[in-house]
Amino acid sequence: MKIIRAEAMGMCFGVRDALGVTRRIADPASVTIHGELVHNPRVVRELSARGFTVLDETERRDATPATSRVMITAHGISERERKRLEERGHELIDTTCPLVRRAHAAACKLARMGCLVLVIGRRGHVEVEGLTGDLEQCEVVQSAAEVRAYDAPRLGIVCQTTTAPAVANQIVDRIKELNPDREIHLIATICRPTLDRQAAVRSLLGRVDALVVVGGRRSNNTRQLAGLAEAAGKPWLHVEGPDELQPEWFADFESVGLTAGTSTPDDVIGAVHQRLRAIAAAHEKDQLPEAM
Ligand code: SF4
CATH class of the missing domain: 3.40.50.11270 (Rossmann fold)
Incomplete structure (x- = not known):
């Protein structure tokens, strides 16, 4: 493997x-x-x-x-x-993080422009609570299904910094579709590390049979990485550490991709990689023909 x-x-x-x-x-x-x-x-x-x-x-x-x-x-x-x-x-x-500050500044700017601020992100997440905490007129939007026609002449859109770009694009398209007569302002606030990690997984998915994602279960960006595999129809496994990897899960795969969220320490990624190597080596041994 x-x-x-x-x-x-x-x-x-x-x-x-x-x-x-x-x-x-x-x-x-x-x-x-x-x-x-x-x-x-x-x-x-x-x-x-x-x-x-x-x-x-x-x-x-x-x-x-x-x-x-x-x-x-x-x-x-x-x-x-x-x-x-x-x-x-x-x-x-x-x-x-300076990139979270930038998102706050963007949301406040839209509010000063008189917009109803739509924050694309996960409701209840601490970053989203911070982003919305100073806004008089705002709404959190988690999915395209939640979008509606808004009763405000001006709409301003920002994203939680770790939002998957594909999810954000779907939501923005839906906002435009359901609010054709509104003035809509969008400020890009997804952070560069999130964009880079998402792009890296998208390019990886075409080359592997399955994906292992390492990171905390409450980490938004880690879940978003797993979401890319889900959307591509690839089997995926979200683990917090090497002990959660079961060899049987990998039995049918010839190649496995490895990624990790932005809060995952290097040594945890290293330990997961090492365990994957051990599983791959054990599989190869199992596949050796019996000695004559
Ligand atoms: S994921 Fe990292 S770089 Fe991006 S906003 Fe959060 S702390 Fe900053």
């Missing part, structure tokens, strides 16, 4: 930079991380083990961190939330 790695995969600069900040903090016990720094359970466990308090994402809204310092994750927060934390006396350590 041949294993082909995607040309672009794994951690993006936004996640690497945020993790770099945590490594430089000498007294982790004085810091609460405002949600999961990255959507990768192993990384979150390591941060907790170092002494950081990690707030659960479902509880972070209106939460009062017990520490004096609060770290904002790469996913960003709304200005309202930032103000709330500062007014309670917290010192903020901000690791918001």
